[in-house]
Amino acid sequence: MNDSKKPLIEIKDLVKRFGNFTALNGVSLDVYPGEVHALLGDNGAGKSTLIKVLAGVHPATSGSIVIDGKEGKFSTPRQATDAGIGTVYQDLALNALTSVTRNFFLGREIKKGPGSFGIMQMNEMDKITIDEMAKIGINISDPTQPVGTMSGGQRQTLAIARAIYFGAKILILDEPTSALGQKTANGSVKNN
Numbered sequence: 001m002n003d004s005k006k007p008l009i010e011i012k013d014l015v016k017r018f019g020n021f022t023a024l025n026g027v028s029l030d031v032y033p034g035e036v037h038a039l040l041g042d043n044g045a046g047k048s049t050l051i052k053v054l055a056g057v058h059p060a061t062s063g064s065i066v067i068d069g070k071e072g073k074f075s076t077p078r079q080a081t082d083a084g085i086g087t088v089y090q091d092l093a094l095n096a097l098t099s100v101t102r103n104f105f106l107g108r109e110i111k112k113g114p115g116s117f118g119i120m121q122m123n124e125m126d127k128i129t130i131d132e133m134a135k136i137g138i139n140i141s142d143p144t145q146p147v148g149t150m151s152g153g154q155r156q157t158l159a160i161a162r163a164i165y166f167g168a169k170i171l172i173l174d175e176p177t178s179a180l181g182q183k184t185a186n187g188s189v190k191n192n
């Protein structure tokens with residue numbers, strides 16, 4: 001069915017060891033554009049480890065990863081993000097004390113003005129945050145509220161909305177809907 005298309009992710013014989021312990025023992029997987037894969041396995045089977053290797057959190061021990069035709073063994077999460085991999089971890093990397101909007105943009109703020117300084121466009125950023133969250137079914141009345149005041153499901157939605165908005169071509173979700181209501185969980189699938 002997919003013969004005419006090239007895979008977006010090509011994983012071959014991927015091995016990940018933590019010291020003497022082998023967490024991934026030769027994983028091979030191809031993912032084509034538009035596909036949705038669910039990885040099933042017992043606790044400790046290595047699902048999160050595979051995700052973290054793809055997201056640049058852990059270096060692979062051996063094997064090859066090709067993302068969209070390019071070398072995909074990343075040594076930092078930033079490299080993975082730049083290559084279009086958006087990852088939603090179950091223990092989300094959100095800063096509880098800063099606002100919903102600041103967490104949404106986090107290092108990719110909209111600024112206007114000369115050079116690398118510029119003035120942060122808070123109103124515009126607030127509006128985008130509200131709109132993008134609404135698209136997947138969460139209505140944020142106050143985007144300036146600290147993330148710490150949001151529920152677990154709302155925080156997961158924020159991380160998913162952010163990955164989609166910043167153009168992740170590959171969205172990797174590690175049990176991301178475990179805290180979501182069913183309506184939102186269904187909605188996030190439709191948007192992918």
Ligand SMILES: Nc1ncnc2c1ncn2[C@@H]1O[C@H](COP(=O)(O)OP(=O)(O)OP(=O)(O)O)[C@@H](O)[C@H]1O
Nearest residue numbers: 018021022023041042043044045046047048049050
């Ligand atoms: N940083 C680490 N250092 C050492 N061992 C680790 C590390 N991360 C994971 N492991 C081990 O690798 C194995 C796979 O863990 P992983 O978190 O990938 O499992 P999982 O399939 O996601 O399980 P779960 O369903 O419980 O989330 C486990 O035995 C775990 O103890």
Ligand SMILES: [Mg+2]
Nearest residue numbers: 047048049174
């Ligand atoms: Mg896991």
